Amino acid sequence: MTTSSDRLYQLLPAIYRIRDAEQGEPLRALLGILDAQLAAVEADITGLYENWFVETSDEWVVPYLGDLLGVRGLNTLPETSFSQRAYVANTLFYRRRKGTAHVLEVLAGDVTGWPAQGIEYFELLQTTQYLNHLRPFNTTPDLRDTNRLNLLETPFDSLPHSADVRSIHNRRGRHNLPNLGIFLWRLQNYPLLAATARQAGAPNAHGYHFSPLGNPAPLFNAPAGPGAPEEQRVPAPIRPLDFQLDLEAYQDQYASAASPPGNSRYYGPERSLQIISGNTPIPPGDVLCKDLRDWARPPAGKVAVDVRLGRMTFAAGEEPATSPVVAYHYGFSADIGGGPYDRRQRIREIRLPVKEFPVGAGKTHADLAAALTAWENDLPVNKPPAVIRIYDSATYTAHLSIALPAEGMLVIDCENGERPTLIGASPLTITSAAASSDQVAEVTLSGLVLEGHLAVSGKLALTLTDCTLIPGRKLDQDGYPEEPAQASLVVSGADLVDTSLIIRRSIVGPLELPEACRELIVSDTLVVAPLARDAAEPSRAAIAAGASGANSGPAASLERVTVFGTVHVRQLDLASEVIFVHPVTADRRQVGCARFSYIPEGSHTPRRYRCQPDLAIAARQQELDPLPVPPGEVAGIVLRLRPQFTSLRYGQAAFAQLAAACAGEIKTGAEDGAEMGAFSLLKQPQRLANMRVALDEYLRFGLVAGIFLVT
Numbered sequence: 001m002t003t004s005s006d007r008l009y010q011l012l013p014a015i016y017r018i019r020d021a022e023q024g025e026p027l028r029a030l031l032g033i034l035d036a037q038l039a040a041v042e043a044d045i046t047g048l049y050e051n052w053f054v055e056t057s058d059e060w061v062v063p064y065l066g067d068l069l070g071v072r073g074l075n076t077l078p079e080t081s082f083s084q085r086a087y088v089a090n091t092l093f094y095r096r097r098k099g100t101a102h103v104l105e106v107l108a109g110d111v112t113g114w115p116a117q118g119i120e121y122f123e124l125l126q127t128t129q130y131l132n133h134l135r136p137f138n139t140t141p142d143l144r145d146t147n148r149l150n151l152l153e154t155p156f157d158s159l160p161h162s163a164d165v166r167s168i169h170n171r172r173g174r175h176n177l178p179n180l181g182i183f184l185w186r187l188q189n190y191p192l193l194a195a196t197a198r199q200a201g202a203p204n205a206h207g208y209h210f211s212p213l214g215n216p217a218p219l220f221n222a223p224a225g226p227g228a229p230e231e232q233r234v235p236a237p238i239r240p241l242d243f244q245l246d247l248e249a250y251q252d253q254y255a256s257a258a259s260p261p262g263n264s265r266y267y268g269p270e271r272s273l274q275i276i277s278g279n280t281p282i283p284p285g286d287v288l289c290k291d292l293r294d295w296a297r298p299p300a301g302k303v304a305v306d307v308r309l310g311r312m313t314f315a316a317g318e319e320p321a322t323s324p325v326v327a328y329h330y331g332f333s334a335d336i337g338g339g340p341y342d343r344r345q346r347i348r349e350i351r352l353p354v355k356e357f358p359v360g361a362g363k364t365h366a367d368l369a370a371a372l373t374a375w376e377n378d379l380p381v382n383k384p385p386a387v388i389r390i391y392d393s394a395t396y397t398a399h400l401s402i403a404l405p406a407e408g409m410l411v412i413d414c415e416n417g418e419r420p421t422l423i424g425a426s427p428l429t430i431t432s433a434a435a436s437s438d439q440v441a442e443v444t445l446s447g448l449v450l451e452g453h454l455a456v457s458g459k460l461a462l463t464l465t466d467c468t469l470i471p472g473r474k475l476d477q478d479g480y481p482e483e484p485a486q487a488s489l490v491v492s493g494a495d496l497v498d499t500s501l502i503i504r505r506s507i508v509g510p511l512e513l514p515e516a517c518r519e520l521i522v523s524d525t526l527v528v529a530p531l532a533r534d535a536a537e538p539s540r541a542a543i544a545a546g547a548s549g550a551n552s553g554p555a556a557s558l559e560r561v562t563v564f565g566t567v568h569v570r571q572l573d574l575a576s577e578v579i580f581v582h583p584v585t586a587d588r589r590q591v592g593c594a595r596f597s598y599i600p601e602g603s604h605t606p607r608r609y610r611c612q613p614d615l616a617i618a619a620r621q622q623e624l625d626p627l628p629v630p631p632g633e634v635a636g637i638v639l640r641l642r643p644q645f646t647s648l649r650y651g652q653a654a655f656a657q658l659a660a661a662c663a664g665e666i667k668t669g670a671e672d673g674a675e676m677g678a679f680s681l682l683k684q685p686q687r688l689a690n691m692r693v694a695l696d697e698y699l700r701f702g703l704v705a706g707i708f709l710v711t
Contacts, residue, residue, distance in 0.1 A: 008035045054089045062088055086110055087694075099700035101180065108182050111694045112687040115223065115234045117155045119181040121174055126160035150241045155183040155710060156231050168706035180705045182691070186684070187653055187711040189220040189235035189329040190339050192419060196395040197275075197312070197324045200477060204295040206319050210273070210310040210328050212395050212421040213451060215475040215651040217310040220329040222272040229265070235331065236711060237653070238266060238273075238307040244289035251285050260285060266307075273328040275303060275312060277320040323395075331653035331711070334682050336524060337468035337507035338449035340393065340419045354409075355384050360391035368396045368412075368422065375410070376403075385409040390420040390448075398422035398450060401429040404441040404460070408432065413446035425452025427490070432458035440498050453486065453509070456501075457493035463502045471509035471528035471650045479651045484532040485539045485547060487512035507650070511543045515570050517554035522561050526656050526678045529565025529582075531648060538582070544568040552587050560670075562656055562677035564648070572606055575599075577670040579643050579677035596671045598643055612665050612676075613641040641665055643677075653711070660709060 008031040009017065020027040050056040054065050066088040087110060097103040105118035126138060138160045141149070151157050166173025174181060198214035200207040211217045218237035225233075231242060246265040254260035262268050264284040275282045288298045290313075292306035297313055304313045310328070314320065335341040355378065357371040358364050365371040371388045378384055382405050390396070391414070404410060414420050422428070428450065432441035444463040451470050456462055469488035472481020488509025491499060496516040503522045510529045513520060520543070529538035541549030542565025543556065549568045556567075557574040564581045571588040575597050583602040586592065592606035599611050608614055616637050621629050629637075644662040646654035658667055658675055667675045667685060674680045688707065695705050 006032070006035070008038070054085060057085075059085065066091070094698055098698055104180065104182065104695070104698060104705070107694050107698055108184065108691055111690040112184060114184045114186055114687070116185075117183040117230065117234065119155065119183070121161075121179040121181060122177045124158070124161050125175055125177065126162055147241060147245060150239070155181075155708070168704055171706055171708055174706070178702055178704045180699070180703050181708055182695075182705055183708045183710050184691075185234045185236055185710050186657075186682075187220075187235060187331045187333060189222060189331055190341065190419075191222065191327070191329050192340060192393050193327045195326055195328070195393045195419075195421070197326045198395075199323055200295060200311075204313075204477075206297060206316070207292065207295045207311060207313040208324060209477070210312065210326050211330070211651075212423075213449070213470065213475050213651070214477060215479040216477070217330055217479075217651060218653065219273055219307040219310050220331045220653070221266070222329050232265060234710075235329075237331065240289060240291075240306070240308050242266075243305075243307050247284060247287055247289055254285065269327070273305070273307075274326065275305075276325040276327075277303075277314075278322070325394075333654065333657050334679055335466075336505050336526065336678060338419050338421075338447055338466060340417050342416060343447055343466050344416055353385070355386050357386060357388045358391060359388060359396070360394070363391055368398060369400055372400060372402060383408055383410075387411045387413065390414040391418065393418045393420055395421045395423055398425040398428045398452065400425075402431070402443070404430070404432045404443065404458075406433050406439040406441065406459075408441045410442070411444040411446065412448065413444070414448060416447075419447065419449060421449045421451065423451040425450055425454070427453045427455035429455045429457075430460065430462070431456075432460050450488075454489045456489065456491045456499070459495065459498045461498075461500050461502075463504075464506050464508070465502075465504045467506045467508075469506070469508040471507070471530040473509065475651055478533075479649060480533045481530040481650070484530045484535070486510075487540075487547070489513075491517060510540055510547075510565060511553070512546060513543070513553040514545050515552050515554055519573075520554050520556040520569070522556070523559040524678055524681055525561050527561060527563045527565070528650060528656075530650060538565040541566045541568060542582070549585075552585075560676075560678060560680040562679075564656075575605065577674075577676050577680050579666070581643060596669055596676065598641070598666055598669070598676055600642070601638060610669075612663075612669055613638050616641055616665055 009028050051058060051061045054062060057065065062084045066084065069088065069091050071088050071091055090110060094103050094107055101118045101120050105116050108116035108118070129135065141159045148159060152159060161175040164173040164175045168174060168179045195212050197208040197210060198212050199205060200209065209215065210219060221232055221236055221238050223233050223235050231239065243266050247267065250264040260283070262283065263271050266272050267284045267287055268274055269281065282303050286302055288302045288304045290296060290298060290304035290306060292304060292309060292311040292313055295313055296304070298304035298315050300315045302315060332339065357375055359368055359371045365374060368388065375383055375386050375388065402410065430443055440459045440461050442461045444465070445467050446465045447467065449468045451474050453473055454469065471488065472484045473486050473488065474482040476482050490512045491514060496514055498518055500518040501513065501520050503525050505524045507526045507528065511527065527542050529540050529542040532539055540547040542563050544553050544567065545551035549566045553569045555571045555573055556569045558578045559574065559576045562579045566582045567580060567584040569586055572586040572592045572594065574592060575594040578597040580597065580599055580603065583600055585604045586606060589604065589606045593609060594605045594611055595609040597611050599605055599608065617629060617634055620633065620637065641663045643666050644659040646657040646659050649655060656678065669676045670680045673685055674683045675685060691707060699705055
């Protein structure tokens with residue numbers, strides 16, 4: 001049989017191959033070695049050729065190609081959408097259009113990876129009209145034009161303004177002759193294309209939430225391509241008035257059409273949202289934009305949609321027999337928690353042999369319970385290593401018990417790009433059979449959203465990756481946690497010395513872990529002890545052995561984590577680039593280290609390195625040496641450096657995002673200059689620094705640019 005290493009051997013005359021076969025093919029083995037070296041030389045030559053072109057070159061070659069064009073170096077951000085490759089490749093495009101507003105808009109998007117909008121404010125200045133150069137759009141605003149008035153002070157504001165002499169650098173002044181505004185949208189839109197709508201509770205059972213969790217969540221726009229209105233080219237919450245005008249325009253245009261198109265600007269199978277009731281898609285002509293704060297019903301034959309709250313209602317007598325299937329987009333800051341994003345780099349490699357149990361519409365098993373039953377019945381005594389994979393974004397019941405054999409292995413995950421929701425986990429119980437100290441069962445949950453909580457016991461190694469355990473276990477129809485004092489994950493049992501927990505890229509509620517557990521490892525995660533309605537502080541600890549936090553949890557290692565709620569652990573082996581919003585206590589402080597983190601007053605940790613607010617106070621002390629920093633000034637530094645967030649409520653699009661007013665020491669306090677906390681992976685300070693470097697080169701002389709973060 002000819003193999004890939006037989007190229008040289010096949011070039012030999014047949015007589016030599018016959019004689020070589022008679023002697024055990026030593027010549028073939030020798031030429032196989034030579035052929036491997038030939039392949040390496042060929043690959044090197046191919047690589048050299050590909051490195052001539054920026055589209056195919058290795059990443060390390062890109063700066064050298066850029067140097068040939070005189071491109072100024074930027075921060076390389078491998079975990080984001082920005083790459084120096086695109087910046088170098090588009091350099092000629094930028095330079096040919098240098099000085100125009102369009103190139104600055106394109107440049108801003110390329111170097112930050114965020115959608116951008118550029119505005120030349122001189123065009124919006126209200127000026128005296130010259131009869132030979134009339135500007136009819138620059139006159140007194142039409143107070144009957146509701147849509148334009150609704151866009152006032154937004155990036156899409158087209159109304160004329162009087163001159164503003166304040167500086168645009170601090171984002172206070174805008175409308176002046178030399179001013180140019182660059183608006184950036186940091187929140188991302190995530191599509192759920194076949195989710196199960198959540199029915200509202202009595203007496204509003206005629207209404208549904210788009211969110212499978214039953215919480216109010218604004219519907220986001222799916223960015224359209226070139227040619228679409230500016231407002232539809234960015235990932236932002238759909239503006240209710242624009243949605244209403246879109247539906248009215250569609251219904252007016254196609255009122256008498258025999259076969260109207262299935263899509264309006266916002267609604268339809270190829271747009272930002274769609275509703276399917278009883279296996280029948282609801283057309284745009286039957287949809288009505290309505291304020292549904294009070295769950296008002298629409299007229300007969302219509303379905304009312306509130307894009308601001310993510311709700312829908314049906315007319316009397318037209319309620320669906322089963323929950324509608326919805327396609328919509330929601331917003332969030334990053335690929336953290338359960339979500340319909342690319343998880344292929346983090347999906348665990350499974351050792352063979354392993355058996356898959358597929359779940360979903362058209363699959364072998366209709367729900368999670370059926371797949372677990374099939375797994376348990378496959379080999380009742382020693383269940384085989386298995387993967388239970390969910391292939392859609394539907395809702396499934398999760399009030400189940402999973403019992404693993406000694407050294408058993410089970411993975412419950414979903415297809416890449418899907419986000420199934422597991423509800424009713426009260427709890428989802430995971431246990432393992434009694435085993436010796438070296439027999440530990442392994443369980444991995446990946447890509448799931450769990451409403452309820454996990455109850456774990458036995459010798460288990462539990463891994464959560466790209467998962468969401470709802471803080472407060474469940475959200476009410478106003479978006480507040482129903483059980484804010486309860487944990488999302490509870491570990492119990494007598495023999496826990498080999499029980500470990502690993503959490504990566506997830507959003508979890510409070511963790512209730514006994515001190516006897518082997519270890520807790522958390523990275524790129526939000527750990528949230530939620531706030532009850534009208535509460536200013538969490539009612540329980542975020543990580544500890546109990547709700548009060550009096551008893552310590554296990555040894556912990558935290559990297560790039562944001563923790564809302566107190567933390568009490570046996571020892572803190574590592575806290576790197578962590579934001580502890582509330583005090584943290586480690587009983588054993590002789591071991592471990594806290595570095596590049598925010599640690600509030602009242603905390604007791606092992607040695608600290610470049611942590612805030614200690615670092616800022618020490619810097620001020622060095623300035624005043626030998627005089628001490630006055631207590632009042634220390635209190636001011638501590639208050640200034642306290643982390644500030646755009647939203648503190650899970651379920652909102654900007655939850656846990658550092659606010660624009662947050663101290664710079666927090667927003668750039670990570671080891672690499674990124675922000676502290678779970679969203680360090682976004683590298684937002686580096687993106688903005690790239691933006692400023694690029695503006696310096698391509699901004700026309702005399703213009704002044706201001707950068708505005710819309711979301």
